[in-house]
Amino acid sequence: MRIFATFRMAVRALRRNKLRTMLTMLGIVIGVCAVISTFSLVNGAKSSVEAQIASLGQNVVLIFSGSLSRGGVHSGWGGAGTLTIEDATAIQKEVSGIVSVSPELRSGSQVSAGNQNWSTTVLGEGDEYLEIRQWPLSDGAMFTPQDVRGANKVAIIGLTVSKQLYGDASPIGQVIRVKNVPFIITGLLVPKGLSVSGSDQDDVMIVPYTSAMKRLFGSTTLRGITAQASDPKVLSDVQHQITDLLRQRHHIQPNRDDDFTVRTQEEIAEAATATSKIMALLLGGTSLVSLIVGGIGIMNIMLVSVTERTREIGIRMAVGAKGKDILLQFLIEAVTLSLLGGIIGSALGVMASKFVAAKMNLPTLTSVSSILFAFGVSFFVGIFFGFYPARKAAQLDPIDALRYE
Amino acid sequence: MNPVIKIEKVNKIYHTGEVDVHAVRDVSLEIMPGEFVAIMGSSGSGKSTMMNMLGCLDRPTDGRYLLDGVDVSGLNRDALAEIRNQKIGFVFQGFNLLSRTSALENVELPMLYNARGAMSAPEQHAAAMDALTIVGLAQRSGHHPNQLSGGQQQRVAIARALANKPSLILADEPTGNLDTQTSIEIMGVFQGLNDKGITIVMVTHELDIASFTKRNIIMRDGQIITDKLVDNRLIATEELEKLRAAQRSVKLSA
Numbered sequence A: 001m002r003i004f005a006t007f008r009m010a011v012r013a014l015r016r017n018k019l020r021t022m023l024t025m026l027g028i029v030i031g032v033c034a035v036i037s038t039f040s041l042v043n044g045a046k047s048s049v050e051a052q053i054a055s056l057g058q059n060v061v062l063i064f065s066g067s068l069s070r071g072g073v074h075s076g077w078g079g080a081g082t083l084t085i086e087d088a089t090a091i092q093k094e095v096s097g098i099v100s101v102s103p104e105l106r107s108g109s110q111v112s113a114g115n116q117n118w119s120t121t122v123l124g125e126g127d128e129y130l131e132i133r134q135w136p137l138s139d140g141a142m143f144t145p146q147d148v149r150g151a152n153k154v155a156i157i158g159l160t161v162s163k164q165l166y167g168d169a170s171p172i173g174q175v176i177r178v179k180n181v182p183f184i185i186t187g188l189l190v191p192k193g194l195s196v197s198g199s200d201q202d203d204v205m206i207v208p209y210t211s212a213m214k215r216l217f218g219s220t221t222l223r224g225i226t227a228q229a230s231d232p233k234v235l236s237d238v239q240h241q242i243t244d245l246l247r248q249r250h251h252i253q254p255n256r257d258d259d260f261t262v263r264t265q266e267e268i269a270e271a272a273t274a275t276s277k278i279m280a281l282l283l284g285g286t287s288l289v290s291l292i293v294g295g296i297g298i299m300n301i302m303l304v305s306v307t308e309r310t311r312e313i314g315i316r317m318a319v320g321a322k323g324k325d326i327l328l329q330f331l332i333e334a335v336t337l338s339l340l341g342g343i344i345g346s347a348l349g350v351m352a353s354k355f356v357a358a359k360m361n362l363p364t365l366t367s368v369s370s371i372l373f374a375f376g377v378s379f380f381v382g383i384f385f386g387f388y389p390a391r392k393a394a395q396l397d398p399i400d401a402l403r404y405e
Numbered sequence B: 001m002n003p004v005i006k007i008e009k010v011n012k013i014y015h016t017g018e019v020d021v022h023a024v025r026d027v028s029l030e031i032m033p034g035e036f037v038a039i040m041g042s043s044g045s046g047k048s049t050m051m052n053m054l055g056c057l058d059r060p061t062d063g064r065y066l067l068d069g070v071d072v073s074g075l076n077r078d079a080l081a082e083i084r085n086q087k088i089g090f091v092f093q094g095f096n097l098l099s100r101t102s103a104l105e106n107v108e109l110p111m112l113y114n115a116r117g118a119m120s121a122p123e124q125h126a127a128a129m130d131a132l133t134i135v136g137l138a139q140r141s142g143h144h145p146n147q148l149s150g151g152q153q154q155r156v157a158i159a160r161a162l163a164n165k166p167s168l169i170l171a172d173e174p175t176g177n178l179d180t181q182t183s184i185e186i187m188g189v190f191q192g193l194n195d196k197g198i199t200i201v202m203v204t205h206e207l208d209i210a211s212f213t214k215r216n217i218i219m220r221d222g223q224i225i226t227d228k229l230v231d232n233r234l235i236a237t238e239e240l241e242k243l244r245a246a247q248r249s250v251k252l253s254a
Helices: A002-014 A016-055 A085-094 A129-133 A145-149 A157-164 A209-216 A232-250 A266-307 A310-318 A323-359 A368-394 A398-402 B047-054 B078-086 B103-112 B121-134 B148-160 B180-195 B236-249
Strands: A059-066 A098-113 A116-125 A137-142 A154-157 A175-179 A181-189 A204-208 A224-229 A262-263 B005-016 B019-030 B036-040 B062-067 B087-091 B168-172 B199-203 B215-220 B223-228
Touching: A002 A016, A002 A323, A002 B103, A016 A323, A016 A368, A059 A232, A059 A266, A085 A098, A098 A398, A098 B005, A116 A157, A116 A209, A129 A224, A137 A368, A145 A209, A157 A181, A157 A204, A181 A204, A181 A209, A181 A323, A181 B062, A224 A232, A224 A310, A232 B036, A262 B180, A266 A310, A266 A323, A266 A368, A266 B223, A310 A323, A310 A398, A323 A368, A323 B078, A323 B148, B005 B047, B019 B047, B019 B223, B036 B047, B036 B180, B047 B168, B047 B199, B047 B236, B078 B087, B087 B148, B087 B236, B103 B121, B103 B148, B121 B223, B148 B168, B148 B180, B168 B180, B180 B236
Parallel strands: A116 A204, A154 A181, B036 B199, B036 B215, B087 B168, B168 B199
Antiparallel strands: A059 A224, A059 A262, A098 A116, A098 A175, A098 A224, A137 A181, A154 A204, A175 A181, B005 B019, B005 B062, B215 B223
16 A cells, blocks of 8 residues: 555544644644754753853863962962973973963953053963964954063953953053053954853953063963864873873872873863753753653554544455554554654744743754754654554454444 | 355354354355355354355354465465455445545545555546446545435445455345335345346345345354245346335325
8 A cells, every 4th residue: 555645544534633633742742842942952052162162272282280289278270380481392392293382371460551450360371372272363463482582571462451441442552561561562352252161251461471470470480381282183192292291391200199280172171061961961851751751642542543443444454454554554643643743843942942042042053953853753752652553453353343333 | 167155164163261152064155156145044143254254354263265266264364355355345234434535535445455456546536436336326426424325325335345346245234224225226236236247245134135136045053054046036126116116106205
């Protein structure tokens, strides 16, 4: 028997009991709608976290100086100042797969220009820092290797600092003072927005690390080193090389802990997406359960339908329907029910996630794959829960079925 | 000529609970092409069991059943379904049409399951219309069973039985739910089909209906006790004429 004719028969049988069909479908509709909207929410959250991770730069390895413990009080990472410029040079020279390295110092400072002042984070960095972070300038130019060598008093600033000190005027060529040391602003950074942790990444001033060490903080050690690897594949290898190199340079005995920390961008991304993964599992699990409940609803109604239509099954068998014809008929009916539910559910799910995105200002991302997934699941729910009733119908004895009242 | 139906020492025993019911005992029977047979008997005589076996809805416990020269006694469910589809047309007492399905689609039903002679949709419609024309219901093809009278529904059922051009029509008390006049009309349809060479086997408990057939078989306790040709066979067209004349005389109809 032809599939198309069977399909038409199924649609007709479903139309006979419109209310029942709709109520049965409702379970699948709700399930699919839940799957799609939760996946959209979770995907949206994940992609915004991923975008922020990507804003760290490309193939970045972060090396922090160890923490300092004095009288039971621990300073944060970088407090111990165990990293030196020589470490950074060694990493650049000896670790294979490293493209560029930027030594880093960091301190909160009061900065001023004219009669305006603002408290911001001052970073001392190498001249390749912006390339590593994939952070372009919107105006002006980055300081040069010569500026780094000469510890020149030049700086680039983020948009927040510029707004606070100069309003809407261009900050390029202006003088900015840190601890009474005047710096000339050579560049303005493209705004990056909030970081993963929610801090303002544009509230920053970047000077050559040499200038930071000599002219501002009077420090001889680094807070950290930002390095860039050539390829995401070599990241973990680079991480091991750096660890080995620094342990050797710092003369750390095999049984002692590192006095530094090496983190790859991957690890940071994993940590940041861990919560959204748990969310995805929980929400996805709940909506899958609701799909299964919908499937049980289909099975229930199909069983009722088989009983109600015992006589029809008997007639069909008497005129030559084989077991597989009857099986196919009821299976297609069940699959039609669940697929129709899947279509309506998908439409509602897409609308629901659009609504959530618009009204609650949450990022959502409805992917084609999640729609296909929901579709596939509803198809298999139809097959799975339709099979038992359909087989029951197919195994009826034609004589008993014909006599059924 | 080979017999359409040839059964040899067929038995059917139902194992229900403690007692075995011996519904059909050692029955042998031959029915030749073109015959019109009525099987009669009181309830419990085994005629329904006999009919189910002849119709390949049930298998004999032992014995052989040759339908059109093919031994069908050992076939499985699917093979029997195919035999029913290709070689046998069923007519039931309760019509057994699919409700909320048009007469035409009811007639097409056996064609849908016909794997061998699969037809395109237009061919199917045409063949179904032909079958409806034979039973005189071509103009009602779009009606649903609940819009048709009992006699008309039984005609649709007969048209359905004709759908795959079977060599044998089996009718199980086809007039049981119909009034006298309609019963005679249905017998007229059967006689017309029989005249065209179609073999018909019918179960009935009404003697007057049986006298429209050519051969009467009477069963009792699972055995054939009488098997004789009908001497004064009634002709449906004549009987209908007589009935109408009688009705006119009492002004029952115009």
